[in-house]
């Protein structure tokens with residue numbers, strides 16, 4: 020039985036381990052952290068004597084653009100329930116609050132009923148959404164075009180940018196709004212259109228996992244005997260014949276290795292990485308984020324009618340700069356057996372009442388740039404060289420479907436390299 024080392028246990032590592040085990044490979048999973056799942060991180064929170072699972076990282080998927088994840092969940096018999104995809108903006112900088120839940124929440128501030136500037140902004144939102152398909156087509160041959168450049172070319176106002184599009188992008192990719200301006204326009208538009216984010220009707224149905232997303236990690240990894248927690252891989256050394264994995268506790272040879280880690284982490288441990296792989300992996304930059312799980316409603320819009328599943332908040336830091344955060348109101352995303360608001364705020368910009376903080380967790384997000392998008396297309400050239408493969412959500416848009424899709428693609432390549440092309444149909 021051929022041996023495969025999987026490094027990292029996020030969706031890409033967990034799904035790779037599950038499918039390879041099913042294909043009869045002898046799989047070992049190495050995880051640096053103290054839990055399996057990476058960005059799938061469910062914690063237990065006790066409120067009013069009730070203990071509930073709260074997802075602090077990966078939360079939602081939908082019935083339209085996550086086909087591989089849904090197959091995986093079906094196979095594992097994972098139950099899901101309906102969730103909500105709504106969005107609010109609170110800009111202390113302009114004293115502006117609005118939310119897209121319904122007409123009442125759009126005009127959550129009555130003063131905006133008589134505000135021409137606000138109507139002009141709404142007209143631009145409708146105009147952008149209506150024209151986004153054309154913009155997407157136009158951007159197909161211009162992969163280097165950034166979102167900022169496209170908005171300038173099309174003449175969209177600052178209000179439109181900072182009251183709608185950049186906050187929405189910032190919430191989706193957990194990026195500061197100025198980073199969103201550098202985001203490749205084509206990738207942004209394709210993602211938003213596929214996910215029905217720029218339309219009012221015929222939107223996909225969003226879902227979360229019953230009892231928290233950790234459920235699927237536990238089920239998928241229950242089929243794997245050799246899985247090691249708190250065991251960071253320190254070195255990967257490979258040649259034409261084998262891959263050697265070194266940790267604090269072992270040095271072991273494998274036939275293949277799949278690095279399901281973020282590129283900067285892969286580069287740190289892959290000794291003797293080839294020049295092409297090094298060049299491509301170094302195009303992917305990451306940003307550190309802190310997620311605070313808490314009960315402090317001060318991060319939500321003042322009026323409850325504007326509370327949404329994702330709540331964007333910006334404050335001025337000085338004359339030119341703004342600091343932004345996004346708060347997930349978990350009550351709108353997962354069913355909770357009490358009224359108390361449970362909130363996960365990414366990178367808080369206002370002080371959160373310390374007595375209401377439950378947990379602080381560090382994450383790292385990819386920062387997409389044109390360079391990174393171009394490198395994604397070339398990754399196929401280095402997959403399997405010296406028996407090492409690379410997988411992760413960073414290989415496409417940065418979401419769960421991308422993680423599992425990337426692992427399935429890598430497994431297909433590994434099967435071919437291993438002379439088992441005839442088995443392709445069995446799993447994928």
Ligand SMILES: Cc1cc2nc3c(=O)[nH]c(=O)nc-3n(C[C@H](O)[C@H](O)[C@H](O)COP(=O)(O)OP(=O)(O)OC[C@H]3O[C@@H](n4cnc5c(N)ncnc54)[C@H](O)[C@@H]3O)c2cc1C
Pocket residue numbers: 026027028029030031032049050051052056057058059075076077078079080250251252253279280281284288310365382383384410411412413417418419420422
């Ligand atoms: C707060 C937050 C909310 C999100 N919400 C959503 C959402 O609602 N929907 C969605 O689709 N996506 C969401 N995402 C995006 C998420 O990043 C991806 O969906 C996906 O979970 C990333 O999976 P991955 O396997 O690529 O990486 P990760 O989950 O980051 O896994 C990488 C793993 O590698 C491990 N590792 C690193 N170095 C080593 C080493 N040397 N040895 C061993 N192990 C190592 C890490 O500890 C980690 O467990 C969210 C992300 C965050 C942070």
